[in-house]
Amino acid sequence: MKNATTSLLTAFCILLIGCATTSSKGPAYRHEQQFRQQLAESIPVKEYGYTIKQLVFSQDYHKALVVFTHSHSKPGLDYATRPDWEFVLVLDDFGRYRGTTMQPFYTPGTANTPSVDVTVSMSNK
Secondary structure, eight states, rough: OOHOOOHHHHHHOOOOOOHHHHHOOOOOOOOOOHHHHHHTTTTHHTTOOEEEEEEEEEETEEEEEEEEEOOOOOOOOOOGOOOOOEEEEEOTTTTTTEEEEESOOOTTOSOOOOOOOEEEEEEOO
16 A cells, blocks of 8 residues: 555656646747748848748747748849848747848948848737
8 A cells, every 4th residue: 555655646746747847839839830921021031032941940949940042033133142041030028039130142232231130929919
């Protein structure tokens, strides 16, 4: 009887500790399509003609690596020389994945290469 009680208590403690240490997934977990839809409305896509090449989440879905690439060519513009554009988006306390990076190419008519922000909001509305 004592061994059964000890075994039951041990199993309960293991279960309790296991539940307490389980990390929660970020809000993009199981909502990758919504995440991609918002990325399709971002500055690299809308203003510079990039498309999403790769989207990879960290194991806990608190970070996302987004790689944009050019798949279209337009007359008068040489997109073949434009490199892929990478963003690391990090989840904040408000359900937004945010990241900033510099343009990987020079834009004629500008004095410098500006940084560009990408934000994906996964908060409940």
